[in-house]
Amino acid sequence: MVPPLEPADSATATLANQRSILLRNRSSGLKHAAPWCDRNAGDEPLRLLKACPRYAPTDLISLPRAAERLGLGELWIKDETQRLGIGSFKGLGGAYAVLKLAMQHVERRTGRAILPAELMEPGVRAMLSELTFSCASDGNHGRSVSAGARLIGARAVVYLHQGVSDERAAHISRLGAQFERVSGDYHDSVEAAAKAASQAGWIAVPDTVGPGEDATACTLVVQGYSILTDEIVAATTGQQKPFTHVLVQAGVGGLAASVFGHGWARGLFGPDTHLWVVEPERSACLYESARAKMPVRLPTGPATNMSMLECQSPSLLAWPIIEDLTTGYITVSDEEAADAVRLLNEGMSGDPRVCVGESGAAGLAGLLRAAKEKDRKTLGLDQCAKVLLFATEGPTDVSVWSGNK
CATH class of the missing domain: 3.40.50.1100 (Rossmann fold)
Structure with a gap:
């Protein structure tokens, strides 16, 4: 351990x-x-x-x-x-985690395995439109999560610490995501994102894991x-x-x-x-x-x-x-x-x-x-x-x- x-x-x-x-x-x-x-x-x-x-x-x-x-x-x-x-390279991790977690959500709802192409079907996208994916980011991980959510018609909320420039925040906004500013450093934004996801019932997609935290989504990010x-x-x-x-x-x-x-x-x-x-x-x-x-x-x-x-x-x-x-x-x-x-x-x-x-x-x-x-x-x-x-x-x-x- x-x-x-x-x-x-x-x-x-x-x-x-x-x-x-x-x-x-x-x-x-x-x-x-x-x-x-x-x-x-x-x-x-x-x-x-x-x-x-x-x-x-x-x-x-x-x-x-x-x-x-x-x-x-x-x-x-x-x-x-x-x-x-x-x-x-972050484009690989966050987007893959979003797509994989979305597939798992649909499979739980329908009781059957689905193919990646089915994520683009209207009925499945209607299910996925109910989901919100969230993460903390210095910029690029947030863009990846946002791009993955946008692809399947879901929502994304990205938490940015005060050191993240407006230019990087704008890249995320252009992908249709909402961003929230957090005082402090990167790890303060990680904690804020985790808390918000837990309270709102969102799906957290972190690219780091701290003590006692669930590593499932982060494992998918690194696997990507x-x-x-x-x-x-x-x-x-x-x-x-x-x-x-x-x-x-x-x-x-x-x-x-x-x-x-x-x-x-x-x-x-x-x-x-x-x-x-x-x-x-x-x-x-x-x-x-x-x-x-x-x-x-x-x-x-x-x-x-x-x-x-x-x-x-x-x-x-x-x-x-x-x-x-x-x-x-x-x-x-x-x-x-x-x-x-x-x-x-x-x-x-x-x-x-x-x-x-x-x-x-x-x-x-x-x-x-x-x-x-x-x-x-x-x-x-x-x-x-x-x-x-x-x-x-x-x-x-x-x-x-x-x-x-």
Whole structure:
């Protein structure tokens, strides 16, 4: 059982604005079972999300010139900036959870199993119009839940903390959802969303789980991300050399847990692969949890430009998988994230351009940070390295986007 969150001590709070690489030895294997760690975990999400008109696999892009510049063998980036018209990997999780929960609702009402296509039939949509789905979000998860609800004719209410910009709120409104403002930080909005859903009888679709909370819907969210890993497996079929390094940026840790856990099940990487989590140095809850050897909750600190990663505590659903499989934690500064945005947006050394937001560029920022280490051999960053990164999202706050500077 995962222990409850503990407040970070005062020494932890002083680590803000310090750049860090924390290396860990991986355990003997995956000790904790999770539905998305099953080899076939992505099949059901794919079956449902194919009902979305804009579903298509996203690109896995080779960056050979950047690899040469960094002294690496190969460098690849999974481009999620076009995902489902939402522009983020989050489009997979929230939308899938909404569709799956909607199907379960209809099946309980009718007493029979239904097919995904039936969600679009008038009689079924009349049933679904009675439902309200709710969540908290920094922006992209809310868009995914809203898009899923809109597709089936249901209602969505998204809780946004005070740090979420009006621009991100507008993206949600355009999908027909209602949003509610909450004082405080992301986790205050999570608590407000859960309370409102409980009182109003709504269906909560969180992307994080706290102590004692029902993990059913959040498990579906993380399972939806399995599609992303399956697409990488399909795109790399026939390649002889496996990935030696996989860097995943993290907020509460859902994507990292999915990529590491499902990637392990699909054989995307082996026991020697470096699996690294990258976080903003101002909001490094997974780094601090690894250091404390238990999940901790950080105090609210200064805002970071990697706003989609600005979370104060790990998801207790994701943490056991991350703890089992992660071999390194890297924190990066706002300046490093902004530099990575510009490098990808301009096309590193003539490589294809990738238009990302600061959160989406954090993985590259982490790689650049690690590449500056004097003893790179310890990290395995040499000409034999084959590195996988994720462009997790496009620009969300264009007015303050580093690509404009």
